[in-house]
Amino acid sequence: MRIQTSEDLDSIRKKGLQKIQPGRLRIGVGTSSCGIAVGGMALYNLLDEIIQTKNLDISLVKTGCIGFCKEEPIVSVSIPGKALVLLRKVKPDDVERIISLALHGDVPSDRVLCTISDWDHITGNLVYGNEFDTFPEYGEIPFFAHQKKVILRDSGLINPEDIDEYIGIGGYFAAYKALTSMKPDAIIDEVKRSGLRGRGGAGFPAGLKWEITKKAPGEEKFIVCNADEGDPGAYMNRNEMESDPHMLLEGMLIGAYAMGVSEGLIYIRAEYPLAIERLMLALDQARTYGLLGKNIFNTGFDFDIRIATGAGAFVCGESTALAASIEGKTGRPRLRPPRLTEKGVFGKPTDLNNVETWCNVPVIIAKGALWYSSIGAKGNTGTKVFSLVGKVDNIGMVEVPLGTSLHSIIYDIGNGGALGKEVKAVQTGGPSGGCIPVRLFDTPVDFESLNQVGTMMGSGGLVVMDEDTNMVDIARYFINFASGESCGKCVPCREGLKHMLLILNRIVAGKGTRQDIGLLRELAETVQKTSLCGLGQTAPNPVLTTMQYFKEEYDDLISPEA
Amino acid sequence: MDEKRLDEIIEKYPYPAGRTLGVLREIQIQERHIPMDTLKLVSEKLDLPLSELFALVTFYSFFSLKPVGEHLITVCMGTPCHVKGAEKILETLEEHLGLSGEVQDGKYLQTTPDNKFTVEIARCFGACSMAPVLHVDGELHGYVTPERIPEILEMYGWKR
Numbered sequence: 001m002r003i004q005t006s007e008d009l010d011s012i013r014k015k016g017l018q019k020i021q022p023g024r025l026r027i028g029v030g031t032s033s034c035g036i037a038v039g040g041m042a043l044y045n046l047l048d049e050i051i052q053t054k055n056l057d058i059s060l061v062k063t064g065c066i067g068f069c070k071e072e073p074i075v076s077v078s079i080p081g082k083a084l085v086l087l088r089k090v091k092p093d094d095v096e097r098i099i100s101l102a103l104h105g106d107v108p109s110d111r112v113l114c115t116i117s118d119w120d121h122i123t124g125n126l127v128y129g130n131e132f133d134t135f136p137e138y139g140e141i142p143f144f145a146h147q148k149k150v151i152l153r154d155s156g157l158i159n160p161e162d163i164d165e166y167i168g169i170g171g172y173f174a175a176y177k178a179l180t181s182m183k184p185d186a187i188i189d190e191v192k193r194s195g196l197r198g199r200g201g202a203g204f205p206a207g208l209k210w211e212i213t214k215k216a217p218g219e220e221k222f223i224v225c226n227a228d229e230g231d232p233g234a235y236m237n238r239n240e241m242e243s244d245p246h247m248l249l250e251g252m253l254i255g256a257y258a259m260g261v262s263e264g265l266i267y268i269r270a271e272y273p274l275a276i277e278r279l280m281l282a283l284d285q286a287r288t289y290g291l292l293g294k295n296i297f298n299t300g301f302d303f304d305i306r307i308a309t310g311a312g313a314f315v316c317g318e319s320t321a322l323a324a325s326i327e328g329k330t331g332r333p334r335l336r337p338p339r340l341t342e343k344g345v346f347g348k349p350t351d352l353n354n355v356e357t358w359c360n361v362p363v364i365i366a367k368g369a370l371w372y373s374s375i376g377a378k379g380n381t382g383t384k385v386f387s388l389v390g391k392v393d394n395i396g397m398v399e400v401p402l403g404t405s406l407h408s409i410i411y412d413i414g415n416g417g418a419l420g421k422e423v424k425a426v427q428t429g430g431p432s433g434g435c436i437p438v439r440l441f442d443t444p445v446d447f448e449s450l451n452q453v454g455t456m457m458g459s460g461g462l463v464v465m466d467e468d469t470n471m472v473d474i475a476r477y478f479i480n481f482a483s484g485e486s487c488g489k490c491v492p493c494r495e496g497l498k499h500m501l502l503i504l505n506r507i508v509a510g511k512g513t514r515q516d517i518g519l520l521r522e523l524a525e526t527v528q529k530t531s532l533c534g535l536g537q538t539a540p541n542p543v544l545t546t547m548q549y550f551k552e553e554y555d556d557l558i559s560p561e562a
Numbered sequence: 563m564d565e566k567r568l569d570e571i572i573e574k575y576p577y578p579a580g581r582t583l584g585v586l587r588e589i590q591i592q593e594r595h596i597p598m599d600t601l602k603l604v605s606e607k608l609d610l611p612l613s614e615l616f617a618l619v620t621f622y623s624f625f626s627l628k629p630v631g632e633h634l635i636t637v638c639m640g641t642p643c644h645v646k647g648a649e650k651i652l653e654t655l656e657e658h659l660g661l662s663g664e665v666q667d668g669k670y671l672q673t674t675p676d677n678k679f680t681v682e683i684a685r686c687f688g689a690c691s692m693a694p695v696l697h698v699d700g701e702l703h704g705y706v707t708p709e710r711i712p713e714i715l716e717m718y719g720w721k722r
Contacts, residue, residue, distance in 0.1 A: 034691050037702035069691030222579075232640030235688035265579055270587050270624045271687045273700070308580020309587050311622035314685065328582030328610075330621040345579060389642040389690040396691060427641065461690075463641045477644050481685065484668075487621075 002290030004298045009167065009176055012289070016168020020126065020158060021078070025058045025102050028076040030156055032065035032242040033274050039092070040073040046095050056099070064243020066156025067397035068143055071113055074156070077102050082131040084157075086138075088113035107132070114138045122153050123170030123366050143394050146412045148375065150383045151359050152399045155243035160278055163285040166246040172291060174365040178254045179297050182365075187258035188214065191361065193369035195381035200226055200317075200354030201429065201458045203447035209351055212341045214259045216349035221261045224345065224352045225252060226322060227268035227275070230314040231430030232481065234461030236385040237355040239397055241268075241275040244359075245282035249305060251358035253291065254365055256303045259351060264305035267322055270312060279307060314431070314485035318533045319344075319352050321487065332487045333533035354459065356385060377403030380446035385460055390427075391418045392464035400445070407441040410464060421466040425549070429458030431478045431485075432538035434545030435471060454545045456538070471550040472557055475543045476504040482539035493536030496527035500543065512558050521547060563593055563600045572607055582608065586618060586625060594634055595626045623669070623685070630680035631673045633718045635698050640686030642693035647708075651694050654708040655681055658715060678719070 003009050020026075029035070029044040044062060051058050066074055071088035077098065078084045085107045087098065097108050116138045118127040138144050149155075158165040166172070178187050192207030213221060225248065229237040241248060252264050268276055283305060286292045294302045313331045315321045321331040323345045344350020360382060364372045373381040380402035386409065388398045393415035400409060406426060410416065417423045425435045428445075434455030436443065443449050447457050465474065483497035503520045506512045524540035524547075531537045547554060571588045575581040585604060589596055596619050605612040619625040637643075637652050656663045659679055661672040673680040689695045692704025696714075703714055712722060 033702065034689055034704070037689060037692060037695075037704050072691075229688065230685070232644075232686035233642050233690050234686075235690050238688045263579075267580070269688075270583075270590075271684065306577055306579060307584075309584050310624075311583050311587060311618075312624035312685070313622050325583065326579050328578075328580075328618070329614075330617050387690055389693065390645050430641070461641070463645060463690075465645060469645060474645075477641070485685070 003172075004290065006176060009172060012164055012167045013170070016162075016164035016166070018168075019059070019162065019165055020168050021080075022059045023080055025080070026061065026078040027058060027098070027102070028061050028063035028078070028157070028159070030065055030072060030074040031062040032239055034069055035065055035072050035074065036274070038072045042092060043073055043075065043090055043095065046092055047099070050095065050099060056103070058099070058102075061159040062161060063157060064155045064160045065239050065397065067152060067239075067399075068113070068394070069396040070394055074113065076157070077107055078128060079105055082129040083115040083117040084119075084128045085115050085132060085135070086113040087111040109135070114141050114144070119157060120153070121169040122150065122363050123173060124168070126169065142415065143396065143413055146408060147399050148383055148401050149399050150363055150375065151240060151247075151356060151385050152243070152397065154247065155239065155397075158244070160243050160245055161281055163246055163282065163289065166244070170366065171246055171362070172250055174362040175250050175253045175291070176297055178365050179257050179299050179301060184214070184258045184260060187254060187365065190369050191258070191364055194364045194372040195369075195379070196357065196360050196364060196372070197380070197447065198354060199356035199360070199384065199459070201432065201456060203457060206353060206357055209341060209353070210255060210259050213261075213349055213351035216341055218349050220263075220348050221259065222345045222348055222350040223252060223256050223259060223261050223264045224322070224326070224350055225264070225266040225358055226317065226352055226354045227266050227272075228310050228317045228322065229269060229355070229459060230317045231459050231461050233387065233389055233427070233463040234430060234459045235387050236397060236460050238272050238275050240355055240359055240385070241272070242278055245278050246286065247359045247362060248355055249282055249286055249292070251361035252305060253296070253303060254361050255351070255353070255358065257301055261351070262302045262304070264303060265308050265326060265345065266305060267308045267310060267316075267326055270309045276307065276309065283307070313487075314481075315487045315533070315535050318535060321533070322352065323350065330487070332489045333535075335532065356460075376401045377444065377446055379448070384445065384457070386462045387460060388414050388462050388464070390462075390464035391421065391466040391469065392416070392423070393418050402446045403444045405441065406436065406443050406445060409445065409462065410441065414464065417464070417466045421468065423464055424467050424469060425465045425471065427463040427465065427474065427542070428461070429456040429541070430461050431482045432456060432534065432541060433458050434541040435465070435474065435549065436545070437549040454548065455541060471546045471553045472504070472508055475546040476501070476508055478542035479504055479539065482535065486535060490532040490536065492527045492530040493532065493539070496523055496531075497536070497539055499523060500527070500540070504543075507554065507557050510557055510559065514558060517547075517554060517558070563589060563597065565603065567592070568600065568603055568607070582610065582615075582618065583622070586615075590625050595629050597629075598627070626669070626671060626682070628671055630671070631677045633679050633699055635679060635681045635696060636684045636687075637681065637696045638687050638689070638694065639683045640690060640693070642690040643686075643695060646693045648694045650708050651696065651706055651711070652681070652683065654711045658711060658720075679715075
């Protein structure tokens with residue numbers, strides 16, 4: 001059926017809600033890539049087999065990731081009228097017990113992580129119930145308590161393979177509102193007033209980019225979602241697409257209408273097969289409902305989205321390299337200007353935004369710019385999703401308002417170093433970022449503050465290093481990475497990084513001299529200033545920050561007589 | 563790859579945006595490398611110079627021109643994996659499988675003499691929460707330790 005009127009949409013909403021709260025037992029299994037790898041899919045299949053053979057009255061669904069990776073596989077049990085219960089580290093042996101207890105209105109207490117009595121999906125609210133009050137509530141678990149979920153509001157709770165569930169909690173209502181009752185310019189204005197900045201790393205105001213694209217001359221234009229996520233240590237975009245793909249599609253639909261564009265592309269890494277699969281499914285479902293294609297919501301507006309896959313080249317996160325890659329060329333950047341908004345994919349004006357940027361759009365339209373801008377800090381509104389990984393105790397997906405301190409993320413949410421070790425530093429922004437020492441952990445996580453301490457937001461990877469980590473080795477690791485991923489087009493990046501690597505190899509091997517340290521700094525500064533694109537311009541950051549904050553570790557590797 | 567299967571793949575990509583890399587990606591997944599003959603066929607069918615396609619398959623790390631063994635092991639070398647000892651994992655694999663650890667043509671790709679296993683490295687496959695991780699034939703294994711390597715290899719028919 002095609003959804004054309006608000007009544008159509010509302011009838012699907014009721015149907016979707018009925019699926020999330022079916023009035024009978026519902027069991028959800030976290031099956032994003034990480035959940036599957038630790039046995040989530042096996043659990044799902046086992047549950048399915050038992051339910052089928054015993055013909056049990058249970059609704060079994062796949063859900064995305066609730067974010068607490070350390071506790072995976074996570075299974076949710078929703079008994080009608082009672083609080084939703086999250087079970088942690090579930091094993092195949094637990095399955096029979098979970099089913100038989102749940103059918104009698106109970107849960108295995110030794111597996112309980114926490115309960116959820118009601119949930120704010122922001123575009124809709126769900127009330128589950130208040131029972132099981134001997135278990136901790138969601139908000140009482142430190143890992144969750146310090147977070148604010150806007151982007152991850154549906155993650156781990158709805159079935160990402162069923163569009164009805166997304167609509168059930170108010171999905172696509174923002175798109176309906178935008179297309180049927182707002183002028184394109186009013187939408188751009190709303191996004192501008194929300195203060196939303198690009199979540200890919202540089203933090204350019206999203207609404208302004210939309211306006212520039214809209215005003216660019218030319219009939220045919222593109223909007224593109226950058227889902228390349230090449231930063232090692234960052235996987236929030238993968239999770240967002242695997243857990244809630246329609247949020248991204250809805251954001252793009254609203255953006256396309258605002259900019260007057262009928263063609264959308266998602267450029268996604270080949271390394272993310274499950275995200276690709278779920279996006280394809282989501283696109284098909286959206287087309288079936290007429291949310292993509294011709295004459296959407298009977299407004300005369302046409303828009304569709306296609307998928308373009310990358311093939312493993314970090315440099316393709318750079319906008320002009322990405323555009324070249326979509327055209328079927330090697331991903332080599334070119335000089336800017338002209339920017340993509342002027343001359344992008346196939347030479348047409350192109351608006352490029354990161355996955356998470358698009359995902360912010362539906363809530364901005366649903367709740368308004370004022371609501372959105374009240375979250376976060378001045379000039380840095382909204383939330384940001386981070387992947388908190390490395391040598392930290394609580395590993396997982398973390399969403400906090402911008403401006404939250406590193407300390408709060410790493411200690412309040414992350415519970416400090418893993419295995420009781422001392423945390424020494426955190427790396428933000430991947431190979432383009434830098435290492436921040438623990439003494440600067442009061443730094444608020446926002447675009448400007450991170451730049452001030454020599455690093456950057458990047459897409460949101462936070463890799464925690466502890467007392468056992470050698471920071472010179474980390475610097476060498478990143479230069480090795482950037483050197484291997486350099487497209488080879490410009491000399492400073494191609495040759496400069498290679499020679500920085502050679503010097504770092506010498507230092508790590510204990511054969512470095514004082515002179516090497518000076519030369520390394522000089523090279524780093526030259527590569528930074530003279531490279532053609534962002535890859536080369538930022539690649540020296542890990543070296544410069546470790547030289548600044550962990551100078552003694554370089555000194556320790558240089559013998560006194562050298 | 564026979565012509566019919568290739569035609570089916572190409573048919574899935576009617577639009578110019580993303581077509582070439584999409585087609586190559588599917589060939590890589592199905593054949594686990596890009597056979598030269600298939601690349602020539604792609605060149606004819608998409609009407610693209612072979613040199614251009616060759617530039618693509620050597621530029622992007624997802625593609626491999628060399629055939630691989632029965633089981634393909636991909637070791638993740640992302641930052642969290644590095645911090646948590648990915649190098650030791652790779653060394654242990656080399657040790658058990660008798661590989662030299664040499665890098666050829668700028669790409670790490672090694673196959674055992676009996677053609678049972680190929681080991682390659684990847685930059686990051688976004689499974690950072692379970693670092694260090696590796697893929698075997700696309701199956702993800704997390705929290706890998708050097709001690710667990712024999713056990714993982716045995717799942718794919720390796721004998722001590």
